[in-house]
Amino acid sequence: MSRPGTLLRIEFIKARKRPALWLTLGVFVFFTVVTVLPSLMRAMQGGGPGPPFALPWIWRGVLQPPINMGPFFLGAAMILLFAPEFGWKTARQNVIDGLAKEHLFFGKLITFALLVAAFFVVPIVTGVAASIISPEPTGTFARGPELNHMFGYAVVLCLWGSVGFLLAATIRASGGALGIMFLYFLVENMVTSIVPAWNPALERYLNFLPTQLFDTLTRIEFYYPDALALANEQRAAMGQRLLEFPEYWAVVSAVLAYVALFMGVSFVTMRKRDL
Amino acid sequence: MPDSPVIQTFELSKQFREVRAVDRVSIAVERGQVFGFLGPNGSGKTTTIGMLMGIITPTAGSFALFGASDAKGHLAARARVGATLETPNFYPYMSGRDNLRVAATIKDVGSDRIDECLEIVGLAGRGRHRFRTYSLGMKQRLALAATMLNDPELVILDEPANGLDPQGMKEVRDIIRILADRGKTIFLSSHLLWEVERMCTHVAIVRKGQVMKVGTVAEIVSEQVRALVRVEDTGALEAALADYPDATGVQTTDEGTVVSLKSDDLAGLNRYLAARGIYVSHLARHQQTLEDAFIELTQGDYGSMTEIAS
Numbered sequence: 298m299s300r301p302g303t304l305l306r307i308e309f310i311k312a313r314k315r316p317a318l319w320l321t322l323g324v325f326v327f328f329t330v331v332t333v334l335p336s337l338m339r340a341m342q343g344g345g346p347g348p349p350f351a352l353p354w355i356w357r358g359v360l361q362p363p364i365n366m367g368p369f370f371l372g373a374a375m376i377l378l379f380a381p382e383f384g385w386k387t388a389r390q391n392v393i394d395g396l397a398k399e400h401l402f403f404g405k406l407i408t409f410a411l412l413v414a415a416f417f418v419v420p421i422v423t424g425v426a427a428s429i430i431s432p433e434p435t436g437t438f439a440r441g442p443e444l445n446h447m448f449g450y451a452v453v454l455c456l457w458g459s460v461g462f463l464l465a466a467t468i469r470a471s472g473g474a475l476g477i478m479f480l481y482f483l484v485e486n487m488v489t490s491i492v493p494a495w496n497p498a499l500e501r502y503l504n505f506l507p508t509q510l511f512d513t514l515t516r517i518e519f520y521y522p523d524a525l526a527l528a529n530e531q532r533a534a535m536g537q538r539l540l541e542f543p544e545y546w547a548v549v550s551a552v553l554a555y556v557a558l559f560m561g562v563s564f565v566t567m568r569k570r571d572l
Numbered sequence: 573m574p575d576s577p578v579i580q581t582f583e584l585s586k587q588f589r590e591v592r593a594v595d596r597v598s599i600a601v602e603r604g605q606v607f608g609f610l611g612p613n614g615s616g617k618t619t620t621i622g623m624l625m626g627i628i629t630p631t632a633g634s635f636a637l638f639g640a641s642d643a644k645g646h647l648a649a650r651a652r653v654g655a656t657l658e659t660p661n662f663y664p665y666m667s668g669r670d671n672l673r674v675a676a677t678i679k680d681v682g683s684d685r686i687d688e689c690l691e692i693v694g695l696a697g698r699g700r701h702r703f704r705t706y707s708l709g710m711k712q713r714l715a716l717a718a719t720m721l722n723d724p725e726l727v728i729l730d731e732p733a734n735g736l737d738p739q740g741m742k743e744v745r746d747i748i749r750i751l752a753d754r755g756k757t758i759f760l761s762s763h764l765l766w767e768v769e770r771m772c773t774h775v776a777i778v779r780k781g782q783v784m785k786v787g788t789v790a791e792i793v794s795e796q797v798r799a800l801v802r803v804e805d806t807g808a809l810e811a812a813l814a815d816y817p818d819a820t821g822v823q824t825t826d827e828g829t830v831v832s833l834k835s836d837d838l839a840g841l842n843r844y845l846a847a848r849g850i851y852v853s854h855l856a857r858h859q860q861t862l863e864d865a866f867i868e869l870t871q872g873d874y875g876s877m878t879e880i881a882s
Contacts, residue, residue, distance in 0.1 A: 310673055385664065386661035394679055395647070395651050396678055571629060572622075
């Protein structure tokens with residue numbers, strides 16, 4: 298058996314009976330259905346204002362809060378599947394049994410990829426199913442903006458998954474890692490709301506902090522010009538500052554750079570630290 | 573490399589901040605030996621095994637497993653090893669069988685071997701139960717089953733009888749005997765000196781990270797001639813022995829006074845004492861046990877003597 302095949306089998310045996318995984322995934326599926334159901338009901342009762350609730354417009358209705366909390370669920374799932382391996386000393390036993398520390402890392406990388414795939418597929422399948430059920434006219438699967446939206450969602454899944462990965466590999470305890478993840482989320486939001494008042498020039502840099510990038514990539518205004526125009530119209534009417542976003546690929550590249558950085562630090566930590 | 577020692581360490585050392593946990597340990601374990609690795613708590617036994625198993629990176633020195641001394645060779649050599657460290661390390665939410673399946677997949681062993689190993693350790697009937705429901709004895713036995721999965725040439729066991737009741741200890745001892753009878757090389761770290769003395773062919777005694785003595789059990793315990801002397805006035809005996817030219821050491825024990833001698837001339841010792849008006853009620857050659865040697869070499873390090881004697 299090839300090494301990737303072995304690692305996949307090992308991770309499958311570990312994950313399939315892990316209640317934390319199925320609980321996290323189950324809660325996410327529930328949120329997905331809860332998000333989609335009201336729009337679907339509305340569509341079945343003749344539809345409302347705005348684009349039809351069917352392909353390809355459906356994605357702006359599906360990939361919105363609370364589904365956008367998916368990345369946090371994924372980060373939490375990653376921590377719950379990885380960090381206990383240190384507390385239970387099973388990571389140590391896996392190495393004693395014959396894995397290299399690098400294999401442990403790559404095994405968890407497989408878990409990471411599968412989690413990203415699962416958290417990506419759930420809203421996509423739900424969206425397609427809702428579109429089939431919806432009586433509104435169905436078009437193509439997705440156009441440019443919708444594809445960007447989906448890719449943006451996949452990228453933020455990777456971002457928070459890699460945050461969970463990093464915290465699990467460095468903190469090595471589920472409670473501590475989850476606590477730090479949520480604490481970081483709060484602290485970064487505090488910093489980004491306080492610092493611009495002190496020095497406005499820093500705001501454009503703060504927009505590239507992980508949580509701000511997450512915020513950008515989960516806003517429908519970032520992907521759909523009509524939604525941005527509508528939002529800015531309302532903001533102008535209320536005297537609020539208009540929404541402005543960095544370039545799509547600048548945001549995506551920044552997120553992917555974070556993912557590479559977090560995974561790189563995790564790899565070095567796994568390799569260097571004693572078990 | 574058929575002639576290479578199964579385990580060989582060269583000045584192996586590990587520093588944890590200010591603590592030197594392992595200090596220039598050099599030992600060689602040959603094929604077929606049952607090697608006891610003895611030392612008080614915190615003497616560096618588990619850290620040494622951890623370095624051999626690739627979970628702890630040495631600060632200095634090196635080691636070879638089956639003659640392989642580089643990282644790639646160590647990884648390949650670990651496929652020929654079955655080991656467990658400290659407490660049994662398994663996934664609590666998984667059954668014993670699924671836990672063994674993880675180990676078997678890593679070791680590239682078929683599932684039929686899982687059943688065989690569960691049978692050997694007497695867990696065939698509990699294989700489908702979750703690990704968290706196992707008693708400590710069952711957990712230890714599952715750990716032994718995991719070490720046997722790949723039919724290893726070298727078995728490393730770190731305190732395998734920890735926390736077990738006498739029946740559990742006997743079961744573990746029986747399993748180790750089975751492995752030894754099958755010609756496996758066994759590296760056993762333990763506090764239980766009488767167990768080690770009964771099972772091991774070779775012993776290393778470590779103290780504060782350093783190897784104090786290494787050799788066959790016979791070499792460790794019988795290098796020095798000793799006499800056990802009982803008299804009414806112990807003070808007078810000790811005063812007299814201070815001038816006895818053949819005495820190299822005197823130790824008072826519950827049994828009497830143990831005198832280390834340069835030769836086995838017990839009659840000469842008796843004459844010397846009688847000439848000074850000290851008449852013994854008991855004078856006999858005293859066979860040093862592994863426990864005596866251990867206490868002598870690690871004196872002052874042990875908090876609880878009952879742990880040694882148990």
